[in-house]
Amino acid sequence: MIAYEKFTLDNGLTVIVHEDHSTPLVALNILYKVGARDEQIDKTGFAHLFEHLMFGGSINIPSYDEPLQIAGGENNAFTNNDITNYYLTIPSQNIETGFWLESDRMLSLAFSEKSLEVQRSVVIEEFKQRYLNQPYGDVWLLMRPLAYKVHPYRWATIGKELAHIEDATLEDVKGFFKKWYAPNNAILSVSGDCTLEQIKSLCKKWFEPIPMADVPARTLPVEPVQTETRIQEVEKEVPNSHIYMAWHCCSRIDKDFYATDMLSDLLSRGKSSRLHQQLVKEKNIFTEIHAYMSGDLDKSLFFIEGKLVDSITMEDAEKSIWEELEKIKTEIDERELTKIKHKVEAYLEFSEMGIANKALNLAYYELLGDASECNRQAEYYNRVTSDQIMQVAKNILTKENCSILRYHSKK
Amino acid sequence: MLDRINPPEISIPNAIHLHTPQSYKLKNGIPVYNIYEGTQEVVKIELIFAAGNIAAASSLLATATNDLMDEGSTHHTSSEIAEALDYYGAYLHSENGVDWSSISLFSLNKFVSDTLPYFQEIITQPLYPSKEIQTYKQQGKQRLSVNLTKVDYLARINFSETLFGKNHPYGRVTKPEDYDLLDTDVLKEYHQNKYKNGLKAVIVSGLADEKLIHKIIDTIDKMGLKNGELPSIALEKYAPAKKFIEKEDAIQSAIRIGRRLFTRHHPDFIAFSVLNTILGGYFGSRLMANIREDKGYTYGIGSGLVSNNDDGYFFITTEVGADVREAAVNEIYHEINRLRTEDINNEELTLVKNYLTGAFQRSIDGPFALAEKQKMLLLNNLEINYLNEYLGKIKAITPQKLREVANQYLNDIDLCEIIVGK
Numbered sequence: 135m136i137a138y139e140k141f142t143l144d145n146g147l148t149v150i151v152h153e154d155h156s157t158p159l160v161a162l163n164i165l166y167k168v169g170a171r172d173e174q175i176d177k178t179g180f181a182h183l184f185e186h187l188m189f190g191g192s193i194n195i196p197s198y199d200e201p202l203q204i205a206g207g208e209n210n211a212f213t214n215n216d217i218t219n220y221y222l223t224i225p226s227q228n229i230e231t232g233f234w235l236e237s238d239r240m241l242s243l244a245f246s247e248k249s250l251e252v253q254r255s256v257v258i259e260e261f262k263q264r265y266l267n268q269p270y271g272d273v274w275l276l277m278r279p280l281a282y283k284v285h286p287y288r289w290a291t292i293g294k295e296l297a298h299i300e301d302a303t304l305e306d307v308k309g310f311f312k313k314w315y316a317p318n319n320a321i322l323s324v325s326g327d328c329t330l331e332q333i334k335s336l337c338k339k340w341f342e343p344i345p346m347a348d349v350p351a352r353t354l355p356v357e358p359v360q361t362e363t364r365i366q367e368v369e370k371e372v373p374n375s376h377i378y379m380a381w382h383c384c385s386r387i388d389k390d391f392y393a394t395d396m397l398s399d400l401l402s403r404g405k406s407s408r409l410h411q412q413l414v415k416e417k418n419i420f421t422e423i424h425a426y427m428s429g430d431l432d433k434s435l436f437f438i439e440g441k442l443v444d445s446i447t448m449e450d451a452e453k454s455i456w457e458e459l460e461k462i463k464t465e466i467d468e469r470e471l472t473k474i475k476h477k478v479e480a481y482l483e484f485s486e487m488g489i490a491n492k493a494l495n496l497a498y499y500e501l502l503g504d505a506s507e508c509n510r511q512a513e514y515y516n517r518v519t520s521d522q523i524m525q526v527a528k529n530i531l532t533k534e535n536c537s538i539l540r541y542h543s544k545k
Numbered sequence: 546m547l548d549r550i551n552p553p554e555i556s557i558p559n560a561i562h563l564h565t566p567q568s569y570k571l572k573n574g575i576p577v578y579n580i581y582e583g584t585q586e587v588v589k590i591e592l593i594f595a596a597g598n599i600a601a602a603s604s605l606l607a608t609a610t611n612d613l614m615d616e617g618s619t620h621h622t623s624s625e626i627a628e629a630l631d632y633y634g635a636y637l638h639s640e641n642g643v644d645w646s647s648i649s650l651f652s653l654n655k656f657v658s659d660t661l662p663y664f665q666e667i668i669t670q671p672l673y674p675s676k677e678i679q680t681y682k683q684q685g686k687q688r689l690s691v692n693l694t695k696v697d698y699l700a701r702i703n704f705s706e707t708l709f710g711k712n713h714p715y716g717r718v719t720k721p722e723d724y725d726l727l728d729t730d731v732l733k734e735y736h737q738n739k740y741k742n743g744l745k746a747v748i749v750s751g752l753a754d755e756k757l758i759h760k761i762i763d764t765i766d767k768m769g770l771k772n773g774e775l776p777s778i779a780l781e782k783y784a785p786a787k788k789f790i791e792k793e794d795a796i797q798s799a800i801r802i803g804r805r806l807f808t809r810h811h812p813d814f815i816a817f818s819v820l821n822t823i824l825g826g827y828f829g830s831r832l833m834a835n836i837r838e839d840k841g842y843t844y845g846i847g848s849g850l851v852s853n854n855d856d857g858y859f860f861i862t863t864e865v866g867a868d869v870r871e872a873a874v875n876e877i878y879h880e881i882n883r884l885r886t887e888d889i890n891n892e893e894l895t896l897v898k899n900y901l902t903g904a905f906q907r908s909i910d911g912p913f914a915l916a917e918k919q920k921m922l923l924l925n926n927l928e929i930n931y932l933n934e935y936l937g938k939i940k941a942i943t944p945q946k947l948r949e950v951a952n953q954y955l956n957d958i959d960l961c962e963i964i965v966g967k
Contacts, residue, residue, distance in 0.1 A: 156584060157910050194549040199829045204896045205555045206903025208828075225906055230553035238549055255841025259797070263844045263864050267796040269694050343547060371794065373690035404636070405615075405627035414680065415624065421684040443683060473632040480634030480653050483585050488911055 135509050136492055139330045140500070143337055145346040146318025150496045150505050151333045152325035154489055160226040160326035163493035164236055165501060167321075168314035169216040171286040171354060171432065179293020182213040183257050183302055184310055188220065190249030192239035205231040213291050216431040217501065223490055226327035230336060237340035240320065243311060250304055257299050261292050269372045270541065273439075280366050281380045281435055281537040285357040316347035323497040323505075326489040357382065357433060364537040369544045374421075375442045377451050378539040383436040383530045386429045387502055392514045393522040394427050394436065394530070399474045400462060400523065401425040401438070406473070409438075412458055419446050419454045431501075436530055448540050463527045466520040478515045557899050560936055563909065565929045566919055569758070571747070572766050578919050579758045580750035582912040588657060588751035589913060590761055591649040592668065593920065595773040596739035597642045598714040599854065604723045608641045609681065610735045614648060616677035619670040623677050626663055635660040637667070643715050644775055644854040645745065645924055654752060661764045668740065669768050673732040682724045689721055696792060696799035697864055699965040703788060704801040707961050708858055710781040715853065743773030746923050750916035775854055787962040798870040798966025802877055803860030804959050809852040809925050815938045816950045817859070821850045822897050823889060823947070824880060825861055827904075829896070831880045832861065840876065842869045852925070859954075867967040874964070881960075884951035888944040901939050 138152040173180045188211065189198045202209060207224035224232050265271045274290045282288035293299055322341070324333050360382055384390040402409045402425040409423045423440040442451050486492055499508040569577040601607040615630075615637055616623040630636060633656040638649045650664045692698040702718045709716030747765055749758060783805040807814065818826075825832040825848025832846045846863035865873040909915055909932075922931060 154584065156582070158906055159910055195552075200896065201552045203827065203829050203900040203903075204552075206557055206899050206906065208900075208903065208907065223907060225558070225903055228553075228555045231555055234549070234553050241549075252838060252841040256837055256844055259842070259864075259866055260844035262796045262866065267696065267864070269691050339547065371694075373694060374687050404631040406624060406631040411624055411627075418680065418683075421680075421687045441687060444687075469632070473628075476634035476653075476656075477631060478634075480587075480636075480651075483587050483653060484651065487583065487585055487587075487913070 136486060136496060138496055138505060140505055141334065143317065143342045145342060145344055146316075147337070147341050147344075148321045148500060149333065149337055150321070150323040150500060151328065151330050152323070152492055152496060153329060154326050154492070157326050157489055158226055159223050159489060160229050160232070160324060160328050161221060161223045161489040161493040162229075162232045162236060163219065163221040163323045163490070163497045164240070165321045165323075165497040166218045166220075166315060167319050167501065168218055169214055170289065170291045171215045172314065172352065173286060173289070175286075176298070177302070177306060178289045178295075178298045179257070179291070180298075180302065180306070180310055181218055182291050182293070183253065183299055184307065185211050185213045185218050185220075186253040186257055187243065187249060187307060188239055190246060190253060191244035192235075193242035193244060195235065195238050196244065198235055198239065201231060202235055207231065215287055215291060219494065219497070221490055221494060223326075229328060229332075233336045233340040236322075237344060240315060240317060240341070241344050245304060245308055247304060250302065250307060254299055254302060257292075258296055261296055261299070265290075265292060270376060273378055273539065273541065276366065276368065277378055277380060277537070277539050280364055280539060281382070282357055284355040285432060286354060287357075287430065287432065312347070313350065316349055317341060317344050318346040319349045321497045321500050323493045323500070325493040325496065354432065360535050360537070363533050365540065366538070367540045367542065369542040372541070372543050373545075374444065375448060375543045376541040377440050377442065377448060377455075378541065379438045379452075379455065380537045381436040381530045381532075381535045383427055383434050383526075385433050386431055390526055391429065393518045393526045395429070396474050396478070396515065396518055397462070397523050397526055398425045398427050398436065399477060400466065400470060401458070403474070403477055408458055408462065409455075413440070413454055417454060418443055419451055448542070452538070459527065459531045463524055463531065466523055468520070471520050471523075475516055479512055482512055557902050558936070559940065560933065561906065561909070563929055563932050566915070569762055571762065573772065575744050575746060575770075575772050576923075577747040577749065577762055577765070578923075579753055580748065580912050580915045580919060581753065582915055583751055586654040586752055587651065588654055588749060588753045588757070589649055589651050589916065590664070591647050591748045591916065591920070592765070593645055593647045593745045593748070593924070594740050594743040595745050595775045596646040596735075596743045597644045598717070599644050599778060600739050600743070600776055601714065601735065603726055604717050604719045605685070605727060606731065606735050607646060607739075609678075609727050610732050610740070611639045611641045611646050611648065613673055613677060613681055613732060614639070614671045614736070614740075615667045616681075617672045617674045618666045619672065620666060621663070623674070626667065629663050630660060633660050654757065657757060657760070661761065665764055665768055668770070671733075671736060673729045673736070675729050678727055678729065678732070682727060686721055686724050689719060696795055696797060696965045697862070699790060699792070700799035700801045700862070700963050703790065703965065704803065704860065704961065704963045707786050707788065707963060708783070708803075708805045709856075713778055713780055715780075715855070739773065740770070742771045744770040745773065748916050748919055748923075750912040752912075777855055780856055785959055785961045788964070790963070790965045792966050795867055795966035797864045798867050798964055799862075799864050800870070800874060800877070801860055801862050801963045802960055803848075803858060804954070804961060806850070806857050806859045806954060807852075808854070808857045809927075813950055813953070814852070815935075816942055816946050817954065818850050819897060819901070819939060819942050820884060820947050820950055821848055821859065822901060823893070824848050824884060827897075827900055829900070831883070832863075832877065835880060836863065836865075836873055836876050840869075840872070842866060842873045842876075870964065870966065874962075878957065881951075881955050881957070884955060885948065887948075889947055891944070894942075894944060894947075898939055898942075902936055905936060
């Protein structure tokens, strides 16, 4: 249970405050409602490149990191398909430094040519390090365009290709900022050693003067229903063959989310889960196998990835997965369901440890609809029945809804 | 008019005072610490053993003994154990280091009574069934073969081998055929020698009240584990070397530069750790500022200082575009050279000291973080005053001292350099 207070500034910035005086630190989390899904098809990777530029100096402050470090703070950020999220932790007596820095870069960036040039190179090296120079690193670059044909989830956050990053201009960058980085398109959450009154007055001082902007309404193409199995075969210099399977499923804000998430838990959360017990331990078909759902704001993917034992063929591996999926459509016993509910309960408890996690959770649930949802998750999971999970399995885990990437080892 | 140009006033604490956590003893005198902190009704119970790689005769023995402990016991099969722990939402975490190893149970408080008996069984009566070992070998060999295609992994193992020699456990490299040496008998034997007779301490963290901590202690007492200490294995003389390992298809090259150094007990340890921070220990470090933020050669570069029981080492690590490899290496040496030839200015030194103070505060935030600190103290035979004096010692470091330390320990001739890629 996270107790919190919420208020909105005149410029539309939503602010959430959680007091936790057991720590001498405070965490600030700013979530901007913009991600890779908001990019143009010929300028992919932009939301993420932009995240890098947010550290290249703002309108009044030449360096973001230096003054933060002088105040004993530390920060990081991440971008995904839906959001760009920035967070910092700092000793609570220096909390104002965090407000000063975050409000200035919300106001405007410095937009230096040098910063763009350098961060383009850094992101290109990141692309190489994480996606190209790693065995299986390109899986998502292949899988996304296979599963999505029209929705922008068809490209990865890092971008479709290096060229889009290489070609980014300062004009593009300025346009992106103007369009999305505004107080009325953001959520600020503060947790740790602070008080509501203190945060109210800091917000008034630092954030309220920032003008709101006309944030465009989002109209994204709807992914049409998939009607037949899609298969892509690749052969690469990797040690072992892998199989990746993806099914379209509901979004994070759909009422079916909880049953879908629990379906993936039943299949693969923990060593006692079905896929591990049956296909790794019993039948020795995979050395590892995982199932999870992406939980995006638009319709998501339900994903299974398996690493094949050397002697197993791709056909047998795939067949064994379908057999398990057929079983779960018709049988889930009560004990198994209770087990998953306990696991979810423990997961939620452990995920509330640490002020940075709590700040992120609050901001994220506010994005989903309301921060108070944060404290209702356990209840939502608890309400799910076996029948609901089996129904979800029947609805989504079909052949015609499935995209398969067969990743063969060239040896 | 709001002043957005000048930073708000800040203050940095001069000292932080930590208390020794509540401590208990098992019947045989082995210490138990209880870090009673936090806001969630959960607990972590960590048993630390003198059973890491240094205690094992072959490369995978220590890791496998630890990893496979929960794969079947006298009373329950591997799947029954997994089923029971999952049912109560609990999980195990094992760590196997070069010196120490540990196994931890994470549990919701309300289910500790249900999960503890399994924890006890796992630690005292593992059977190491050959079927489970088979699966483990298959998984391990696959993972290793994937790692052996990664430039950063190859650089890391070559670096350790160069620093400590292939005969010392610190430098020993795992080969696929090492998996073939694993069987039920050797694992059981290692477990008997190093786990049943190798307990160093127990650290409990989270919200275990008096009643719960006594329940935990009772259960561990029943395990009947005996105390154990680490062996010390003589190290060969350090012989720096430079190696280039070509990998045809590499898009990036992995670079490791560093040297064997000293342990936490060395009088220059804190001064060197400040020097390390300046060079590559935080986001604003000189290596990051130069090689990432100015030149854009890499996604990340950093350096670190590691203290193990027998000896420690210092390393710089990065992956850079193959086309800029030489330029990046030159810049790394350039930054090392600056540490030897220029005094650090007060502005940068203050920044680093302040950053380290904040980092220290973050490192003691929350029950699990405090437990890690307690573990560090314990395994290095240090008392709580080591932490309480830490900030004062950092504050006292001068530019002269840093330059002196750089000149003593960071001469090119003493450095190893391993490059894997193109």
